Amino acid sequence: MGHTPTHTTPGNGVELSPWLPSQVPVSLLSPQDRTANEANRTYREPSSETLLTAYRRMVLGRRFDEQATALARQGRLAVHPSSLGQEACQVGAALALRDTDWLFPTYRDCVALISRGIDPVEALTLLRGDAHCGYDPLHHRTAPQCTPLATHAAHATGLAHAERLKGTDTVALALVGDGATSEGDFHEALNLAGVLRAPVVFLVQNNRYAISVPLSAQCAAPGLAYKGIGYGVRSEQVDGNDAAAVLAVLSTAVEEARAGGGPWLVEAHTYRLGPHTSADDPSRYRPAEEAEHWRRRDPITRLESALRERGVLTAADADAAAAEAEAYAADLRARLAADPELNPETLFDHVFAEPPPHLTEQRAALRAESEGR
Template sequence: MSPTRERTLLPTDEPLSLLDKDGSPVAGSPLVMPDDDVLLELHRRMVVGRRFDTQATALTRQGRLAVYPSSRGQEACEVGSVLALRPADWLFPTYRDTVALVTRGVDPAEALTLLQGDWHSGYDPCAHRVGPQCTPLATNTLHAVGFAHAARLKGEDTSVLVLLGDGATSEGDTHEALNFAGVWRAPVVFLVQNNGYAISVPMSKQNAAPSLAHKGIGYGVPSVLVDGNDVAAVYAVVREALESGGPTLIEARTYRIEAHTNADDATRYRTPDEVAAWLDRDPVDRIEAYLTSRGLLDAARRSAVAAEAEEFAARVRAELNADRPRDPAALFEHVYATPTAQLREQAAALAEELA
């Protein structure tokens, strides 16, 4: 990253980028291109992440998941931001960020537990430094700021990345979180994945400011506008923000290719031509074109990555298709640290009925 690039409250008029939609380097970019090994890892993780995403979508259609919010088209945001994290940093994701979870090292079956409707979170947050996936919009922003502030009070060298969508910026929690982050100078990075729609509500009906990044100005939080389909640029701005030691608001312009969830009909609020225009800006194709032009990605390496992605998908299928034994008594676990009298009574009644 460029340590000399000035951090300002005002974002740029146009999104920062390192690669254009054809994979050519952008002349005069203020960002520093990540090292070649980082770029190759970003590509590998995006290919695996996309295959995981399409597999999860298929499993939803087969009834193995209750719901699945696809992040196809947003892989640069998910992977670029997570790989910018240090081991000691924390991630606070939303329901759409399952690819971010598996990129952070969460077991894919555990990452999908919430979307199966089983338990509250299928993984150990402390083991992975990943907060539980947040379904209510924007509540994770306050969790992230509180966590980052507490870490600083304890003298820990920890920064926090919180992921949110454009719809979450219309929620009061986000504004409270930005205000607290600005006042406390909390080491938290807000990454808004602006995919164009809050379910079916377009940006034109959500925001009157020049960009969502401009929302940081009123809270004294430096803001950045970045091309969310350029994984190199996303990695660069997130790493730069994490290293600043203070709060940053980043708007990443991207697009949700699939419907909001498997229960949504996206054709009711957007046209096929609009989707096709964004398919032409595909984040995986972009980094592949650049790496290929540099001679860093040949046919053998591309095949190896594709094979790894297929193996990963097969593992997900096997784990989610397995019928696991269910213990009805588990319904009463982890509800309270000390079970209430009513909960104990209910558990005893169930045990008696099963017996």
């Protein structure tokens, strides 16, 4: 196992092999479950048990995403940014981490949240408009979902460095989109991570569009993974619809960062099959033929076909996974159909570690008024 691309830089004598990504995205499974590139065997393919776990979580994640989209149309959510088609990336990110590691998600990464063990209602609290974060970040070792592009990338770098100073072997993984790589925060985070050799991994889910802006209109580089070399960050690109390859590459990146090998930048080539959010119409900016091309590369169908061909996944297993996902969605529907129990006093929570006297007085006055005293 290891990262062994074959690139060198002529003329200056500097060996760039450890820094540059593979010339083609790493892919372990072709649509027919045959090795797509023998050179990719430098990454250890996950066990059948791990791939089965990934399959179940991807099926669950897609049903969750479909249900959340329907709830947004019904007005139960303010908005929902679908991750349809990106399940391999999000589940792969969650599975590559230990419980003691930290995940830094964006607003589109609810599937990663539930794969991390977060309650689905808590995962949707932000999108429902009830709170800035519905789960306990410390308990789940998962930062609040980030809406501004790339600002959390610097947070991930800082936390990773701080954990290393504390003597832990914690790794931070930041999920970002292709649009985030055009933001200054992203480049500042990579620069700092490279200088500090922080144990942080940046996973770019390149789904081809920053809302309606295609990748070609925001980046002239041969690939987003190549942005790492300018900051001394090891880089790789992977087929983001190949769950086995995503898990293999991310597991390598996380463990090498943990061992002191420095930060990694991984670009996952994937596609957002749904709209940017439930308020978007993607037909206005991308051709139907393009979406259909990527629909044929569906990450769940691809993994299911591979596991069936190997005899690892039976029809009964697939039916059980679908039934579990349906029960999960039904429970989510029932709980989000109930109106939330709101307490106005929570306005004062999590503002100060030690509330100043005037806020304590205001809280007491609010309580007295709500009790009719």
